[in-house]
Amino acid sequence: MHNEWSDAGQMFPGNDLMWLALVILGGTLTAALIALVVVLARLQEAERKISEKESNHESILDRLQENEYRLRTIIESEPECVKLQAEDGTVLEINPAGLRLVDANQPADIIGRKIYTVVAPEYIDIYRENMRRVFAGEAMVYEFRAITLKNRIAWMETHAAPLRDARGNIYALLGITRDITEHKQSEEQARRHQTELARVARLSTMGEMATGIAHELNQPLSAIANFARGCIRRLRSGDMSPEDLAEPLEEVCEQAERAGEILRHVRDFVRKSELQLRPVDVNQIVRSVVKFTDHEARQHRTMVRLHLGADLPKVQADSIMIEQVICNLVRNACEAMVEADSPRREVSIHTRGFGNDEVEIEIGDTGPGIDGTVIDQVFDQFFTTKPDGVGMGLSISRSIVESHGGRVRAESGGSGGTVVRFTLKTGGQPERNRERADSIHS
Amino acid sequence: MNEPTVFIVDDDQAVARSLRWLIESVRLKVETFSSAQAFIDGYDAGKPGCLVLDVRMPGMSGLDLQERLAAQRIHVPIIFITGHGDVQMAVRAVQAGAFDFVEKPFNDQDLLDRIQKAIALDADQRGKEALRVQLRSLFAGLTPREREVLDLVVEGLSNKAIANSLGLSAKTVEVHRAKVMDKMQARSVSDLVKLSIQNQAG
């Protein structure tokens, strides 16, 4: 919204009206048009004065009328909308191209009415401000969203210049307007595509990171398994005395430490990777996650129900990271229900205010729940009950939530199923930044 | 016969040591190398056994090494160790003639079974190769005339027919024939036929 407003507010103040208009309008045709219109206006003015004076110079009058007629013909046939507006926004004159632009059937549909009838509500204020500046003497180019007389929504770009009478008083705004909807749409599309790409790039970085971790961890884990298996085999075949165990066990310990080191790196990465904290709408994050997990959920005959709290305050968060968390939780819920072959498969996501300064997000499912004996371990790295699980999903999720200054908890629901809740802070500094600030002082 | 050796090539020293520890538990001889290049430099192709090779290594990868060995006509059976999600690499390796692969983390029994099979295959290949070499040297010991006599004997011709066809006396053919049987260490005509077929096959 802010961007659009500032676009519309692009202004080009000028001193010498005619020359600036020429520079700004660029196209010689448009410039010529303005010149013609200005001349026309002068002629009208002259005509008025002349008749005021009740001059008898009939021949001069004839010539003026002839000129005026010629100018009118040019303007009438001009393919772009040309219009004159009074200071209060009343449309004084408009050419046929202009009528078409606002979907008017006849001049009376728009002439005499306020231009604001075709300006989208959110642009009326800025439009007024632009008009004020033109009547203060500035030539300007501005964009706005229009709603035509037939309720068609279109983007418009207007080149506007003040019109002065012989005494130099500004009495009208001359506007040349064209429809830039198509241009705007492709611009918008490109922008959306950009943000989408950025998001995919960040998400796939997380994915790559997970694969990288899996590769890294495979090394010490394989080594540990080999050392241990080698010991067992020797013990079974009586090939080994207890003293011989010391060396391979030493190796096992070393490799376990190596695995731990890799994990510390991962946690540091999650912690340190630049969190892009912004005030974000939790409900919007939930919706976008659901959008891109929807396909997967549907494949597993799973319903995703949203119970999003109204009027939630914004939270300070990195939306990509939080998407990642919700995505992990929804995926776990789906996987649990598929694995247990639950007859009813439903994921419900609640959002609600929590305490004074937090929002709580809850992901519940109708799956098998989590066994009481392991519920304390599900957030541990590598804890998994799945044959091809990695056991990093909840661990990474917890790191992310905690780096935002929030907490996460998992419960086995009373009526079966699992409920995972986490909180996010609504304002102020998250813990991570506070820690940093502290360490700078110490 | 020479005791088989399991050659391990893995850039991760801890993994290489652990593999050695595991494989030695079934009393196999092990040699480890920390890179493909180190293996090329230190490998004695005369030693029987098999190669356990990490697919992913900095510098020359496992697949590169496989290619190099094939180019040098070294046919030691290779068992690749692949990481999580390296299925495509494994497929490529097997298509290029690898004996087999195991995916990390692997079951120890799986790996040891494959190693045993690879060693057996290598022994078989080496046995056949030795036989070929031996046959070739036996045939190389015959004079051109003896070669001619042998070919006709194998075709089932009688001494008289051979004598006729070569323009020799039956007595001379008889002498050549005895010489051939002796040089080829054959006790019967059927032995000669077998050796001759094997030689042609090899």
Ligand SMILES: Nc1ncnc2c1ncn2[C@@H]1O[C@H](COP(=O)(O)OP(=O)(O)O)[C@@H](O)[C@H]1O
């Ligand atoms: N919604 C759920 N229902 C039942 N069990 C769950 C649920 N979410 C997580 N778990 C348990 O927690 C374990 C760890 O989850 P996670 O860290 O995401 O790793 P992974 O999904 O790779 O197993 C899972 O293997 C599963 O046993």
Ligand SMILES: [Mg+2]
């Ligand atoms: Mg998971």
